[in-house]
Amino acid sequence: MDQAPGSPRDPQGPGDQGPRDAKGLPTCYRHPDRETGVRCTRCERPICPECMVSASVGFQCPDCVRDGSGTGHPASATQPRTLAGGAVAADPRLATKVLIGVNLAAFVVQLALGDRFTDSFDLFGRALLSGEMQGVAEGQPYRLLTAMFLHGSYIHIMFNMLSLWWIGGPLEAALGRARYLALYFVSGLAGSALSYLLAAPNQPSLGASGAIFGLFGATAVLMRRLKYDMRPLIALLVINLIFTFSPGFNIAWQAHIGGLVAGVVLGYAMVHAPREWRALIQYGVCALVLLVVVVATLVRTAQLT
Template identity: 55%
Template sequence: MHGDGPAGSPQGPAGPPVCYRHPGRETHIRCTRCERPVCTDCMVSASVGFQCPDCVQAGGRTVREARTIAGARVRNTDGSAGATGAVVTKTLIGLNLAVWILVLVVGDKVVDRFILLGRAVVGGQWAGIAEGEWYRLFTAAFLHQEPWHILFNMFGLWMLGPPLEAMLGRVRFLTVYLVSALGGSALSYLIAAQNQGSLGASGAVFGLFGAALVVGRRMNADLRPLIALLVINLVITFLNVSRIDWRAHVGGLVVGALAAACMVHAPKNHRVAFQVLSIAGIVAVLVGIVLFRTSQLS
């Protein structure tokens, strides 16, 4: 007589156990987790001994999914779980380029319609944010006219975007970008003359500078090259205040840093709720600024 094997373990009629997946194959190898016999084709190497395919699959379901420091899923370059492939960054660059080409083809009509403008007479009638055209707070961030302007902004977006997108995740990265653009527009609207126009993605790009500093600090990275580059850009900004809207740059920088801080310093418990509420708070403050300025101009 032959002794019984573990519960659920198939056993050959002549004695040696057989693989639970291939009843015709005798084997003396057992899974270290469930102790079922497995043949050489089914066994999977483990840290200690071998495991059966079912136990490996069950173990995989219990492994915690990899997350970024902001809580987003880690993705591969193909979009599956591992770097992001910079999908959002590429889309933003493509959108900016498309609008720039539209401006070249159509001309000033597009600029007059979507530029950041407090309140002024355009085409014989009043126009601007104070006249209810709030969309200008965002559309201006996608407008460019001079080739050098879009070249520098898209270079900055391409340099800062992919690593931030990988570390924050697509949705959080896009949120930081758009909130930074809103922050730059809000400060420009608050301080600039009501008939002074402003356009360009600079506010959003400076927001990515601020976000990169916060994320780099969180990861204990060497920030000296990034700080040097930011200082150079700020010097260029304030040396050309007659041509560059410094308010949009500063506003985007501050808001981008605050938004990123809300992302990477959120508590692990209720992290998403904290991030959503924090960003909502930032947006509420910016909306308050816009409402205050509108009341002045109205």
């Protein structure tokens, strides 16, 4: 493994100001390609969200946490934590890789088995398939979840998986694996629930877009917290929303909006919860959003049956 710039064995010690890019802006001492305005509270080296470890005051870099700098305790006594309080993982993108793998595997099964597989697990309220009524209203609520892992075309899954890699990876590193997965699944379920609530009962819907828009929303909250330039993200989100509401694209806008709203709410809870109540607030808000999903599902089911 290559030695990270600015590590204790690197000539650039903790007291240095750290690398800068061509514009003279500070860049992370471990990831020189990433601009950042946040510095370690101990050594003052610039750190990106992936390298931030939450401390009692501000954030520390992984090297200071590992060495127990200034604490009087061995490195093993300090548990590295992400900005949101999650455990720092050896592979900060593992969950994102697994989610991409599951989506791709499901798509391969779709291609192999055809419509009979997709029709059994996509999302719709109720519809007549193969001579029988099927759907969430027919006692198949699992479709709210399984529809998140099905896609309608190569283009559909390509855009969703590219978005998941570009946005999900850094977000996973900033939140920690458990919080990231909670965000992904709850946002996806919120998107499915809003589709079920508002769409026509025989209108099929599928795809990871609700969860992806949830990641968009949480990323916006995180970038605002870190005082990053949000214009690129806002531009990308606006472009996606234009496509969402453009006629002719046959996009389930309800899933996008439901996921986006849930992502903003969950993202705010993840990065702004006070330290002493952090886990309770974070997972409590997840539970509240899930409760809304359940209520919306029950209300729509009562309307259709």
